[in-house]
Amino acid sequence: MLIAVRPxxxxxxxxxxxxxxxxxxxxxxxxxxxGGLCRLALTAEDGLARRRFMEWSxxxxxxxxxxxxxxxxxxxxxxxxxxxxxxxxxxxxxQISAGRYDGVLGVMAGLEIARALNDAGIGTRRSIDVVSWTxxxxxxxxxxxxxxxxxxxxxxxxxALAATDADGTSVREAxxxxxxxxxxxxxxxxxxxxxxxxxxxxxxxxxxxxxVGVVDGAVPSxxxxxxxxxxxAHAGATPMELRRNALAAGGRxxxxxxxxxxxxxxxxxxxxxxxxxxxxxTGIVPSEVDLAVDMRHSSAPELGRMVTELHDACSxxxxxxxxxxxxxxxxxxxGFSFDRACVALVDQAARELGASRRRMLSQAGHDAYNLAxxxxxxxxxxxxRDGRTHNPSEEVxxxxxWPSVETLMRAVVARADR
Amino acid sequence: MLIAVRPxxxxxxxxxxxxxxxxxxxxxxxxxxxGGLCRLALTAEDGLARRRFMEWSxxxxxxxxxxxxxxxxxxxxxxxxxxxxxxxxxxxxxQISAGRYDGVLGVMAGLEIARALNDAGIGTRRSIDVVSWTxxxxxxxxxxxxxxxxxxxxxxxxxALAATDADGTSVREAxxxxxxxxxxxxxxxxxxxxxxxxxxxxxxxxxxxxxVGVVDGAVPSxxxxxxxxxxxAHAGATPMELRRNALAAGGRxxxxxxxxxxxxxxxxxxxxxxxxxxxxxTGIVPSEVDLAVDMRHSSAPELGRMVTELHDACSxxxxxxxxxxxxxxxxxxxGFSFDRACVALVDQAARELGASRRRMLSQAGHDAYNLAxxxxxxxxxxxxRDGRTHNPSEEVxxxxxWPSVETLMRAVVARADR
Numbered sequence: 135m136l137i138a139v140r141p142x143x144x145x146x147x148x149x150x151x152x153x154x155x156x157x158x159x160x161x162x163x164x165x166x167x168x169g170g171l172c173r174l175a176l177t178a179e180d181g182l183a184r185r186r187f188m189e190w191s192x193x194x195x196x197x198x199x200x201x202x203x204x205x206x207x208x209x210x211x212x213x214x215x216x217x218x219x220x221x222x223x224x225x226x227x228x229q230i231s232a233g234r235y236d237g238v239l240g241v242m243a244g245l246e247i248a249r250a251l252n253d254a255g256i257g258t259r260r261s262i263d264v265v266s267w268t269x270x271x272x273x274x275x276x277x278x279x280x281x282x283x284x285x286x287x288x289x290x291x292x293x294a295l296a297a298t299d300a301d302g303t304s305v306r307e308a309x310x311x312x313x314x315x316x317x318x319x320x321x322x323x324x325x326x327x328x329x330x331x332x333x334x335x336x337x338x339x340x341x342x343x344x345x346v347g348v349v350d351g352a353v354p355s356x357x358x359x360x361x362x363x364x365x366x367a368h369a370g371a372t373p374m375e376l377r378r379n380a381l382a383a384g385g386r387x388x389x390x391x392x393x394x395x396x397x398x399x400x401x402x403x404x405x406x407x408x409x410x411x412x413x414x415x416t417g418i419v420p421s422e423v424d425l426a427v428d429m430r431h432s433s434a435p436e437l438g439r440m441v442t443e444l445h446d447a448c449s450x451x452x453x454x455x456x457x458x459x460x461x462x463x464x465x466x467x468x469g470f471s472f473d474r475a476c477v478a479l480v481d482q483a484a485r486e487l488g489a490s491r492r493r494m495l496s497q498a499g500h501d502a503y504n505l506a507x508x509x510x511x512x513x514x515x516x517x518x519r520d521g522r523t524h525n526p527s528e529e530v531x532x533x534x535x536w537p538s539v540e541t542l543m544r545a546v547v548a549r550a551d552r
Numbered sequence: 553m554l555i556a557v558r559p560x561x562x563x564x565x566x567x568x569x570x571x572x573x574x575x576x577x578x579x580x581x582x583x584x585x586x587g588g589l590c591r592l593a594l595t596a597e598d599g600l601a602r603r604r605f606m607e608w609s610x611x612x613x614x615x616x617x618x619x620x621x622x623x624x625x626x627x628x629x630x631x632x633x634x635x636x637x638x639x640x641x642x643x644x645x646x647q648i649s650a651g652r653y654d655g656v657l658g659v660m661a662g663l664e665i666a667r668a669l670n671d672a673g674i675g676t677r678r679s680i681d682v683v684s685w686t687x688x689x690x691x692x693x694x695x696x697x698x699x700x701x702x703x704x705x706x707x708x709x710x711x712a713l714a715a716t717d718a719d720g721t722s723v724r725e726a727x728x729x730x731x732x733x734x735x736x737x738x739x740x741x742x743x744x745x746x747x748x749x750x751x752x753x754x755x756x757x758x759x760x761x762x763x764v765g766v767v768d769g770a771v772p773s774x775x776x777x778x779x780x781x782x783x784x785a786h787a788g789a790t791p792m793e794l795r796r797n798a799l800a801a802g803g804r805x806x807x808x809x810x811x812x813x814x815x816x817x818x819x820x821x822x823x824x825x826x827x828x829x830x831x832x833x834t835g836i837v838p839s840e841v842d843l844a845v846d847m848r849h850s851s852a853p854e855l856g857r858m859v860t861e862l863h864d865a866c867s868x869x870x871x872x873x874x875x876x877x878x879x880x881x882x883x884x885x886x887g888f889s890f891d892r893a894c895v896a897l898v899d900q901a902a903r904e905l906g907a908s909r910r911r912m913l914s915q916a917g918h919d920a921y922n923l924a925x926x927x928x929x930x931x932x933x934x935x936x937r938d939g940r941t942h943n944p945s946e947e948v949x950x951x952x953x954w955p956s957v958e959t960l961m962r963a964v965v966a967r968a969d970r
Binding site: 229 | 647648649689690691694696752753754755771773775783784785786787788789790791792793794797799800802803804805806807809810813814818820821822823824825826827829831832833834835836837838839844846848915916917938939940941942943
């Protein structure tokens with residue numbers, strides 16, 4: 135089912151310079167010395183970036199609304215305002231040592247589309263919402279993709295507001311501190327559809343010289359909490375044979391986790407991302423180690439085999455070290471397809487633009503995963519240099535990114551006009 | 553060279569019940585729910601334990617003095633007070649999850665000797681100092697054996713006072729807070745000799761059913777700071793082949809460290825005790841891992857080979873993971889013999905007592921290591937059950953410990969009378 139896209143002569147002209155200026159201006163908020171960003175969710179910096187975004191969108195004629203979890207919706211009102219809006223969104227918060235495109239590109243691209251529609255004097259049939267979701271990264275408050283998860287009914291509002299950061303500050307307190315406790319009930323806004331443009335965060339598009347990633351669906355991801363329990367002892371006096379060293383056992387589990395990912399082809403991913411060691415003191419054999427393990431594979435059965443290998447590896451480590459190991463599921467996401475019509479529309483838009491494109495799966499978690507549960511949703515990836523991300527050296531070449539921004543605009547305008 | 557020990561009829565009669573009562577009473581200060589102790593150096597609990605010790609020693613007729621780093625000297629004045637004193641000492645601070653004998657036994661045994669000499673109306677020629685050294689464990693403030701290190705000129709007073717705990721509180725502030733900033737210049741007190749009774753913290757004496765460990769010297773110990781530097785990346789999107797995962801590399805180093813200790817016989821010890829992971833966040837491949845590695849072996853050349861193996865293992869990990877690894881020496885101790893005359897005196901005392909004894913090396917660091925640099929020094933080990941220590945289940949059987957306490961008394965009295 136193809137949707138009529140406006141002839142090119144009737145489409146707004148996006149301004150790359152303006153979009154990139156906005157990205158770089160926003161990157162001054164929370165800038166780090168190494169050229170990266172540290173703009174953790176609901177910090178003062180996040181508050182500044184949010185306000186800047188709202189000011190810009192209001193200057194572009196949008197109406198900004200904040201919901202109870204701090205999600206921001208900037209609406210460019212359409213010709214038939216009673217119809218559900220087409221949403222474009224992503225997030226303004228970053229990881230602790232991030233680049234300037236992850237999340238930000240998707241929000242600012244939405245803003246640029248609104249600006250370009252204004253420049254061209256075009257009104258779309260449906261309204262367009264440019265959305266910034268709260269705490270996508272989960273770097274300060276656990277529970278990543280928080281705002282979109284509450285929006286989609288995957289996470290209770292009260293549970294989200296009660297989540298605390300390492301200093302014990304709750305989401306509720308942090309929202310109040312930066313003045314982003316909105317009145318709109320979360321999830322009350324009906325959406326016609328949701329489109330998210332995001333950097334690929336992987337190397338495929340960049341390496342293959344492809345312009346646009348048309349995202350079919352989400353790689354299944356499963357995370358585990360692995361707890362190792364041994365016994366404290368003296369690091370000098372206790373013979374190796376008598377120890378139940380949780381960290382020595384943990385080191386072997388960490389190495390096994392890495393090997394499991396490497397043993398399952400190009401698509402295998404297996405990572406120990408976080409850990410805690412106790413008592414973590416000079417001279418003491420550690421007795422407690424907690425590991426956070428993240429496993430992903432495009433094939434769900436293959437992912438199942440990886441999980442089995444994790445269990446097997448831990449059993450073997452327990453047998454050899456006498457350290458008890460408990461494995462519990464932490465969270466899982468992905469393993470679904472995006473809306474066929476929306477994906478087809480993205481593909482069609484890229485093709486009409488003459489862009490090279492690849493159908494692919496998303497490896498990373500995104501707010502779009504939650505939106506897909508309540509609204510027809512599609513994602514677009516743009517190439518990022520060497521696939522580097524969550525790193526200050528994250529780089530997106532303006533020229534390489536441009537086809538994906540154009541694709542987003544064409545798909546959204548077509549959908550809003552339908 | 554044998555020293556005349558008083559005939560048994562002229563020796564004071566130690567009271568096991570009183571010593572054990574004192575140990576258990578002191579263990580109420582900083583007691584944990586699992587029956588262990590958490591009495592970190594210079595906390596309120598440590599302050600209470602120090603005051604209790606001073607009150608008891610003053611009640612036993614001793615004169616208590618505190619030096620500038622908070623070391624406590626309780627002097628039972630001898631018949632010729634101008635002569636340097638014979639010191640008995642150990643420490644009252646504990647690890648975070650400790651038993652009730654490590655350190656405490658040595659201090660309380662000194663107190664019991666003073667009490668028993670009083671009961672018997674015996675005056676020794678030289679004074680006897682019962683000493684509690686500040687921050688032996690290094691669990692709250694880094695730099696273990698701190699008080700004795702400053703006493704022996706191995707660590708500057710200012711450097712020690714400036715050391716901070718995890719909350720940023722300095723030793724200077726913590727000493728003031730518990731009222732233990734003394735006036736005596738550190739190290740100004742000349743000692744005739746130093747004797748330290750300590751639990752073995754290993755299983756040898758207990759397993760062999762031997763009463764007294766006569767400690768010849770200290771096992772060479774070398775500690776290293778191992779810093780791994782990779783690159784942050786996305787745990788989902790970044791293919792395994794493109795990662796420079798510092799934690800995956802760290803896991804392999806941790807496992808290698810454990811294997812090195814196991815590959816060098818009964819005496820080999822090799823432990824990763826502490827670690828730091830950065831950014832330690834959900835969804836991020838870690839880029840920085842710092843490891844604290846502790847290696848010990850009774851044979852210095854064998855220890856040298858273990859260190860070489862650590863370097864080799866790290867080189868191999870770097871080659872296979874592209875993670876940079878830097879190894880720097882952190883500290884080293886041990887690798888020396890205690891004073892021949894003092895060790896012979898301990899051996900003679902145990903023999904005359906009819907106790908079974910074993911000459912052995914100390915695997916753990918002790919204040920006696922520092923004292924040995926400025927004074928004739930010897931150590932006595934008593935058996936501890938199953939060699940368990942730095943653990944709430946640390947246990948010393950009164951009957952099994954008794955010969956070592958008697959040995960200490962006989963050696964000290966003989967030395968003080970000489």
